[in-house]
Amino acid sequence: MARRQLNINEKTWIVKHMYRLEYPINVQRLWSKEINNNPPDRKTIRSLMNKFEQTGSVLNIDLPGRPVSVTTQATKDEISSILEKEPRTSTRQMSTDLNISRTSVRRIYKSMGFKPYIPRLVHELNEDDFDRRIEYCETFLSLLKNEPNLIHRVIWSDEAVFKLNGHINRHNSVYWATQNPNVTIEHTMQTEGLIVWAGIWSEGVIGPYFFDDTVTGQSYIKMLNDYFYPLFHDLPDNESFFFMHDGAPAHYASNVRDWLDENFPGRWIGRRGALDWPARSPDLTPADYFLWGYLKDIVYQNKRRTLSSLKQSIISAFSTIDSDLCKKVCDSVPERLQKCIDVNGHQFEHLN
Incomplete structure (x- = not known):
């Protein structure tokens, strides 16, 4: 409900007590005590005082000449100083702090070249990860030179956690700057909840x-024997395929490595595999940089109250992935490997 307009006596009362009490909060308290329990808000009080100091009156008097603009150099300097110290200041907070409208704040931001940049969530890397990432990327690219179709014969596999209260939130923090600051948020990967395994290759998903x-x-190993291998065995020319998984403890179990040596001799990627997988590198495997994010965007559109309904939602989401999409995703791997090399093994996704 819109607030009613203040009458002349109320405006005069506010001005008189503002000069005595100095702060809007004190005027609000006195209003509640002497008039009613619905005092004007602080922005209204500040606006009234600004008008009174400019015109010498509480009446709505139009000043001669062009309207006074808030887009002054002093305002720009103050905004620049605030954003330099705290670039995450919202337009709402800036509007309150400077007592100008959010529209004016946005107009000033635009005139000064400020743009909103959303931080990217990136994986945390240890100091010795960089060299290992470079070594892996260079080795894989070398294999591709000798075997160009290899990129279409890799099963990129991984596990992910889906939660009943899961959500995708990419807009909870904005940085205002004239140039992209490439701000990132590092996080340590954790696993908990309903665990799902899948593999993706250039013609589909398993x-x-x-x-x-x-x-x-x-x-x-039970999953590999009872679920994965029967499906994989039906793929054409499967003897030339590579199998990839990361260095999770279960993947490094001796019986798992023995199974891979037997079924993918010299053609598996993982911890101590034929091609050693670099730890903490989700940006280099399609299962991580595409598959799980794509699926969670679909699954988390609606909240699920039971694990059975969550499970069915995940199955339905998988059915939306076609071979054209898989091929496009897998074809992006070499470019990512080269980007990783170009930045000396550091994170690179936020630089796109």
């Missing part, structure tokens, strides 16, 4: 497979 509990070497 999955989803749902683990009943935490993934162990025993439960992982």
Whole structure:
């Protein structure tokens, strides 16, 4: 409901007590005590005082000449100083602090070249990860030179956690700057909840497979034997395929490595594999940089109240992935490998 207009006596009362009490909050308290329990807000009080100091009156008197603009150099300097110290200041907060409208704030931002940049969530890297990432990227690109179609014969596999209260939130923090500051947020990857396994290659996906509990070497080898391999065995020319998984503890179990040596001799990527996988590198495998984000965007559109409904939603989301999309995603791997090399093994996704 819109607030009613203040009458002349109320405006005069506010001005008189503002000069005595100095702060709007004190005027509000006195209003509640002497008039009613619905005092004008602080912005209204400040605006009234500004008008009184400019015109010498509480009446709505138009000043001669052009309207006074808030887009002054002093205002620009103050905004620049605030954003330099705290670039995450919202337009709402800036409007309140400077007692100007949000429209004016946005207009000033635009005139000064300020733009909103959303930080990218990136994985945390250890000091010794960079060289390992470079070595892996260079080795894989070298293999592609000798075997160009290899990129279409890799099963990129991984596990992910889907939660009942899961959500995708990419807009909770904005940085205002004249140039992209490439701000990132590092996070340490954790696993908990309903665990799903899947593999993606250039012509489709294999999955989803749902683990009943935490993934162990025993439960992982059971999945490989009972679920993955029968499906993989039906693929044409499967003897030339590579299998990829990361260095998770279950993947490093001795029985799992023995199984891979037997079924993918010299053609598996992982911790201590034929091609050693660099730790903490989700930006280099399609399962991480595409598959899980794509699926969660779909699954988390609607909140699920039971694990069974969440499971069905995940299965339905998988059915939306076609071979054209998979090929496009897998074809992007070499470019990512080269970008990783170009930045000396550091994170690179936020630089796009």
